[in-house]
Amino acid sequence: MIRLTRPHIGLPGYVVVALLLAAPAGAQTSSPSDQPTFAKDVAPILQRSCVSCHRAGEMAPMSLQTYEEARPWARSIKARTASHEMPPFHIDKSIGITSFKNDPSLTSDEIATIGRWVDAGAPRGNPADMPAPRQFADTSAWQFKPDIVVKFPAYKVPAAGPDLYGNLYADIPISKDRYIQAVQTRAATPGSRKVVHHALTYAVDSDDKDVSGDDSAGVDGGDFLVEYASGKNAEVYTGDSGVLLQAGKKAMVTYHLHSVGEETDAMIEVAMKLFPEGYVPKHIRWSKQLAQPTSDIDIPGGTVARIDGYVVMHKAARILSFQPHMHIRGKRQCLELIYPTGGASAKTEMISCTNFSYNWHLNYTYNDDAAPLIPAGTMLHVITWHDNSPSNRANPDPKNWVGDGQRTIDEMGFAWIGWYDMTDEEYKAELETRKAERAKKANTTQQQQQ
Ligand code: HEC
Known part of the structure; x- marks a missing residue:
């Protein structure tokens, strides 16, 4: 689904001005x-954008469904919405591409409304104005009719203890290579939904191949299939593109589980809708860990450090999505394109920057009319910042040196990139289509302004 960031109001500019002038003086202050x-x-804002997580039995630490529940959190709600931390979508909209699929962000008007409500002492208002409580569909349901469901073995999470990290394996019930059209992970029981913090699924060659922290992971190790964190929906690949699922591989889930005060079985399942046997989609969608740091991660205690990684895309491509990967010192990551013009004419373009928090492994999928089209030979440049100072609230030990490693207290810095390759002809054709769409849009806007 394409969301229009700015709906067309369809009124010529002068009509809008006239309406504003006609409004009675003082209307602003009494509004x-x-x-x-x-x-x-x-x-109404909390119902639409917050209570899917902020209600009993879901992942967020407190419910925000009623006035009594929300009132004690008023200051924190103002702070977290103003900083764009909540709802979680941490991309920096002042840089590069700003148009994403399934963007849950509040509008600046909504953020301002919340701010003014808090500044005025967070009044309840007239209870009769309350919207009807939102109804939720069964969260255990799949969002499409699956062709196969991979069920990982149940994992017993003790009542108390440190967070648990590791891998579980399961068979993938296919006998021939198939292409995935849609994929969804779910924690299969209400208890699971509390203990599963996140889960990444890969197709791997065998049980003993742990790709999760390997530097070459995803490139010649396992194929990444799908990422899950609480609240995550199905991923449906757009248009005629799919992910290759090779017969004979095993499914591996890399989990992060946490204890919730009672012994709970974590049950993770992954459902897939497949293209018919023998069908090859026009484009294969890749999702890989790219642009590993060119040097060792080396962050003295109390400092902020930057690392850079590069990868050359040997074919023309359409970049579909960007997801940073770091651990608890992770602070921010940017994705820059270095076009293959070479020498003095080299051209670069910063397409995305996002703040990062280890609680949120968020994937940013570009809208169809904004997804970068890149010529063969373009270099992706990933810039990552780690904050090992005391000002990083998530930092468990700012006095300690931090380096590369697989533990949560070690660091990583690369990006998950989703893309599909194109021939040079397809690239040129897509570029022309894009230009034509843009020209058409610009034309309509111009006509509206006349
Ligand atoms: C996808 C699920 C999700 C959505 C949607 C969401 N939250 Fe949260 N929220 C969480 C989780 C999980 C935490 C605790 C972890 C963290 O702080 O990142 C949290 C933390 C918070 C906190 C801080 C609580 C504290 O302990 O200080 C506030 C305030 C908050 N959310 C408000 C909101 C508001 C307001 C919205 C909607 C505009 C919203 N959240 C939408 C999941 C969500």
């Missing part, structure tokens, strides 16, 4: 949204 109340203005 109800100037003194927002919980019931009328804030509850």
Whole structure:
């Protein structure tokens, strides 16, 4: 689904101006949204954008469904929405591409409304204004009709203890290579939904091949299939593109589980909808860990460090998605394109920067009309910052040196990139289509402004 960032109002500019002038003086100050109340203005925002996680039995630490529940968190709600930490979507919209699929971000008006509500003492307002409580579909349901379901063995999470990391394996019930059209991971029981923090699924050659922390992971190790964190939906590949699932591989899930006060079975399942046997989609969608750091990670205690990684894309491509990977010192990552013009005419373009928190392994999928089209030979440059200072709230020990490694307290810095390759002809054709679309859009806007 394509979201329009700016809906066309369809009114010529002068009509809008005329309407504003016709509004009675003082209308601004007496407008109800100037003194927002919980019931009328804030509850509808929380219902739409927050309570999917912030309600009993879901992943967030507190419920925000009623006034009584939300009121004690008012200051924190203001802070977390103003900083764009909540709802979680941490891409920096002041840089590069700003148009993403399934972007849950609040509008700046909504953020301002919440701010004014808090500044005014977080009033309840008239309970009659409260929206009807939101109904939730069964969270255990698949979002498409699966062709295969891979069930990983149950893992017993003790009532208390440190977070658990590791891998589980299961067979993939196919006898011939197939292409994945849609894929979804779920924690299969209410208990599982509490203990599964995140889970990454790969197709691997055998049980003993642990690709999760390997430097070459994803490139010649396992093929990454899908990432899961609480609240995550199905991934449906757009258009005629799919992910290759080779027969004879095993499914491996790399899990991060945490204890919740009672012994709980973690049950993770992955469902897939496959293209028919023998069908080859026009494009194969790749998702790999790219641009590993060119030097060792070396972060003295109390400092912020930058590392760089590069990868040359040997074929023309359409970049579909970007997801940074770091551990608890991870702070920010940017993705830059270095075009293959060479020498003095080299051209670079910063396409995405995102803040990072280890709690949130977020994937940013570009909207169809914004996904970068790159010529063969383009270099992806991934810039990663780690904050090993005390100002990083997630830092367990700012006095300690940190280097590369697989433990959560060690660091990594690369990007998951989703893309498909194109021939040079396909690239040229897609570029022309893109230009034509843009020209058409610019034309319509111009006509509207006349
Ligand atoms: C995808 C699930 C999800 C959504 C959607 C979400 N939250 Fe959260 N929220 C969490 C989780 C998990 C945490 C705890 C981890 C963290 O702080 O990142 C959290 C933490 C918070 C905190 C900090 C609590 C504390 O301990 O200080 C606030 C405030 C908050 N959320 C408000 C909101 C608001 C307001 C919205 C909607 C505009 C929202 N959240 C949407 C999952 C979510």
